[in-house]
Amino acid sequence: MSDADPAYVAERLIAEDIDAYLTRHQHKTLLRFLTCGSVDDGKSTLIGRLLFDSKMIFEDQLAALEADSRRVGTQGDQIDFALLVDGLAAEREQGITIDVAYRFFATEARKYIVADTPGHEQYTRNMVTGASTADLAVILVDARKGILTQTRRHSYLAHLLGIRHIVLAVNKMDLIGYDQARYDAIVEAYRGFAERIGIAGFVPMPISGFKGDNVTRRSAAMPWYAGPSLIEHLDTVPLDQDAARARPFRMAVQWVNRPNLDFRGFAGLIGSGTVRPGDGVRVLPSGRTSRIARIVIQDGDLAEAVAGQAVTLTLADEIDCSRGDVLAAADAPPEVADQFEATLIWMADEPLLPGRAYWLKLGTRTVSVTVQPPKYQVNVNTFEHLAAKTLELNAIGVVTLLCDQPLVFAPYAEDPALGGFILIDKMSHATVAAGLLHFALRRAQNVHWQATDLDRTHHAAMKNQSPAVLWLTGLSGAGKSTIANLVEKKLARMNRHTFLLDGDNVRHGLNRDLGFTDADRIENIRRVGEVARLMTDAGLIVITAFISPFRSERAMVRAMMKPGEFVEIFIDTPLAEAERRDVKGLYAKARAGKLKNFTGIDSPYEAPEAPELHIDTSNMTPEAAADAIVRHLLDL
Incomplete structure (x- = not known):
């Protein structure tokens, strides 16, 4: 068919129009x-x-x-x-x-x-x-x-x-x-x-x-x-x-691409800026620097990549870089900190529990975080700043966040990709809040870890023992304090170096300012966990006797310790038996309405799901229970 044929010309024009449209x-x-x-x-x-x-x-x-x-x-x-x-x-x-x-x-x-x-x-x-x-x-x-x-x-x-x-x-x-x-x-x-x-x-x-x-x-x-x-x-x-492209280059690493020994690339979505081969980059939070060697996509290499593109970047040097790290322009890196002020939009039916540990997910990085009591809550009708001890469903408040690891961030107003985050409940894995970072707290930059010459290994060797935390949990009246006291006496006769932290005793000093609300119980356990961790650094065997009713907080203390050092011991006694004993008269007061937030009556107890040791004191004497705990410790 010739170019002069009207039918051919019409077909070509239609095809060209379709191509142009597409x-x-x-x-x-x-x-x-x-x-x-x-x-x-x-x-x-x-x-x-x-x-x-x-x-x-x-x-x-x-x-x-x-x-x-x-x-x-x-x-x-x-x-x-x-x-x-x-x-x-x-x-x-x-x-x-x-x-x-x-x-x-x-x-x-x-x-x-x-x-x-x-x-x-x-x-x-x-x-x-x-x-x-x-x-x-x-x-x-x-x-x-x-x-x-x-x-x-x-x-x-x-x-x-x-x-x-x-x-x-x-x-x-x-x-x-x-x-x-x-x-x-x-x-x-x-x-x-x-x-x-x-x-x-x-x-x-x-x-x-x-x-x-x-x-x-x-x-x-x-x-x-x-x-x-x-x-x-x-x-x-x-x-x-265009505003995102005008900001400095930043890309959160989603995946380390290592198909063979000859290729190691870092895949992710470019959050802001422009990047080219030869550009200097900094890996955060470590701070190590290198240069971009290649920009790789499925169809080949690129000479340039911009915000919004998903790419794999290779570096000129073999440096440590993992999922959750951020690649940034070497001369304009974002900040790194572990304490922040943030706005929190609470999205869960259960209210915020200050002091409880949640997962914080920002970009591709997930860290453990505790939320301090709100500085204030915002009234969306009057925009007043209201005093608040917690945040309920749909509430908006300003809080302080304490992370367990450094976080690469930017204020949300400057860079939503590095300033917006979600909070996830550690037990249910449900998203409970969305948040916007404002700034790092100054104390996050001013407080540094001071290295010492004698470490925890030296302290343990001096005592000829391995440090451990024997965490006894259970209802009031289950026998935790009695058993913990017997365990310490038995270990003392074996020349073991121990220290006993009892729930009632610490409330006379360290935790005398705390009550028995859920938030205060969480803070009570957090403080005790920090003390127990310091004692393990000193090489001690720490024995604790606390109701510690929430799984989240027991998991928080476990995470503070070195692997294998935390031994959760469930002192299991039926509620009816614990009430029958009631040596302190607390259950009677709780039943009469004279004692609020009492575990087992009007406050829940979350039994351990997989404790290292399960002891049923309804059919075991305190002496036998203590022997079982000591045998377990020696087996470790």
Whole structure:
């Protein structure tokens, strides 16, 4: 077929148009945004309308949507667009959003990933999840209701999480007759609120997600509004991707790629900056330096890589670098510290327990962290700083974090990738909080470990024994103190160097300032654990007798010790038997309501799941129990 043939020319033009379209689509920018606000403000309906108007619904989906709309009682031939997004059965039954729903659509100008987040306060944690990756937030307001508590809460969270592009979409304008005065009043009320929390600017617009007014095209029903439609604004809002590339190079190492002895690369997603072969880099937290040898991707080597790209980097020198480390520009490294001030957004049903150890995950690094009592909690309605001993579900507070290892970080306001983290419960492995680092505490830089010439090995050798912690745990009245005393006497007769830490005794001095709330119990065990650790450094065999009711805190003390030095001994006695003994009269007081937070009555006891030694004192004398513990220690 010749070039002059009209059919050939037509086919070629069609092919070229398709290629051009695909090329143009491939290089479109991507905008991530979320819709948020109070309950029933129309978030799901708005997203459904965007999908419908952008032709992102297939015929079979449309037919199913029309059928579902008739079933839920939509009037006439109207479509309930919210059903496109509310995928859970409970969401459709109740007409609310529960989980975060992500949807993709595209226009001629841009590609989009939109997160539909729930409006109920109960599911605020899901809104935080959606906001954590968003570039823009559409805050919806029901024109009939105006600014509500959740409007303020979601706006505050969006601002807190670094979203700088805010759209105030006053929805359901059709239900108030497109009243300009009502719209203007809502915008002014929001403007005063936004200024108070530091939102520099926002774009207001009147819309109707149900009717489609000012969603994808401007509405003739509101000639008094001269601004853009929602989609026009989304297509043209500037992205912040260039800002990430302008910052110094940083990449958290996700994986050490070692397919053979001739190749060792460090794979990860570049969080910020630009990197080229020959650039000097620093490995943190160790501080060792090298240079980039190669930038490797699946298709070969690159001459340059920028923020947002997933690459494997090889170094010119063989230096230690592992998952969780950060590769950074040698002349502009981030900070390293182990104590921080941070904002915490509590996302668990169980409240924060200050002093309890949680896992902190920042980027690819996970460390153990304890949270100090909150400095204050933020009231999202008045923005007052309220005194608080803990944080409940959806509470926002400022706290101090103490990590067990140095952490590579940057303030969240400067670098979200190195400043945003989550907290994970060590027992349930559930995410309990999201957090934003502010700065390292000055004492983190001022306090250094002082090396000494005589170490723990020397101290143990002088005593001719191996240090250990015999941790007796169990209910009050189980016999812990009696057995611990017998164990120490038996070891003393063997010329072993010991020290006994008893739960009642330490509360007369070291822990006299602590009560019996869950938080105080945790701090009680933390302090005792630190003392026991110092005593093992001195080469002693430490015997402790504490109820220590929580598995998390016993695990925390175990983590303080060298492997094999912590021996958990469960002194197991049925509650009824412990009450029958009640030599101190404590159970009787607790039953009478005169003693609060008593373990076994109105405070829980979490029995060890895999103790090194399990002793049932209901059928064993204290003498026999002590003999069993000593035999176990000698076997070690």
